[in-house]
Amino acid sequence: MTISASAFPRESSLSPKMCEEAMEWWLEMQEANFDSPAQAAFMAWRSEHPLHELAWEKALALGEQLDSLRTRGDPNLARRALLLPSDEGLSRRRAIKGLALLLVAGTGAWVGRDSEMVSRITADYTTGVGEQKRVALASGLSLELNTRSAIKARMADQRWHLRLLSGEVLIDTALNPAPLINTAQVRVQASSARFTMRQFDNGSTQLAVYRGSLEVIPTQASNRTALQAGQLARFGPLGMLDQRAVQASAPAWTEGMIVANGQPLQAFLDELGRYRHGHLGCDAALANLQVWGTYPLADSDRIINAVAQTLNLDVQRFTRLWVNLRPASANV
Structure with missing residues (x-):
């Protein structure tokens, strides 16, 4: 059952990341290959956190406004503006970022002139x-x-x-x-x-x-x-x-690396998730498995595969937005 946005008294608790993910899902649904596994991953994302449902309702509302552009001269205007590659116009990443800011703005984050969201938009x-x-x-x-x-x-x-x-x-x-x-x-x-x-x-x-x-x-x-x-x-x-x-002489990310020194798996995935869109997680029973290693950040999918191989885990990829690690014995 869909939860009404009115059930959340503090809409301002929506984070930009949640809004980015909601707009990513909205854009995914515009693609022809949004199949059953993708639908299952989307439903899992919605149920993962109560505020995901609110972010999705906001995304739908904004999507309706974007759809209205299709009635103004060019029926593909909204879609082209969102999905053009960066060398032809607005990049997908920039579009998602901008749409996410609109979502957060719609939740009341722009109430004060000094709000962090206003400041972020005008950041140098x-x-x-x-x-x-x-x-x-x-x-x-x-x-x-x-x-x-x-x-x-x-x-x-x-x-x-x-x-x-x-x-x-x-x-x-x-x-x-x-x-x-x-x-x-x-x-x-x-x-x-x-x-x-x-x-x-x-x-x-x-x-x-x-x-x-x-x-x-x-x-x-x-x-x-x-x-x-x-x-x-x-x-x-x-x-x-x-x-x-602090043991290091510089943060690993400045050298294009991410380091795990016995970090719990879920904590490591949360950290790696900062560098990619969508959900990256693991089954709850695996959350405290220790992760070791130094990995190049340039390819987060390779990091996920390497960690999974080391820990003898399976990688579930429903879409590029939903990745989950589970025990290898769960294979069917």
Whole structure:
């Protein structure tokens, strides 16, 4: 039974990723080869999380609006605008991103002029799924954005002010005065440092320092924390949540790699899922299997196959949007 959107009192809890997935499914259904396995995968996605149903209802509503374009002169206008290859017009990835933003906007995320979604649309630098980007803001200040990231950058009072809106960024700075870097949870000052800042969906910010030191102030507290090279810490708006050592000299993703050091399988798949569209998961009984290895991010399907082979698992691919690992004994 379809759940009404009115059953969800907080539509703003819809994430951009959920909306991207909903629009991916909507686009998939426009294809002629949307067969029974694809339909089963789609239904599994809808039932995976209550908010997926809400995202799908929003996608349908937006799809109806797009369909109305077909009655205005060119019946294939909406479809062509969405599916043209990048060298002929709007790419599919960019279309999905734009449509997902429309979905989130429709849920009330644009209520305030300073909302994160408005800020993301007007971000100075962004990356899509699986994309990375390097930016030299000034001599002595460079950024490298990881997948699904957005950041604002401006100069004010002779100082750089950065705000990470989503995703993850590697910042390398040797400027004076020190740039100020914010997220929703922390304010960071770094005069000479190389570090990553990552914004999690659960409302926390992670900082990992590879060179130099940082001064960190939670947004809703006055206490200051100094982080030194070799330290990693996660913060909420009221203070530090946990801290541990960083063993590497640089984040693996900047070298095009993903590393697992005994990570639980589900946690590894969640991390890998940041670099691809759709659902990537495993049967619940497999969630705590340990994963080891260093893998190139350029081909996530090869990583999935390699992990499955090492752990003696089967890979279920219903569509390119739904991939699941299960015990090999489940083969029929």
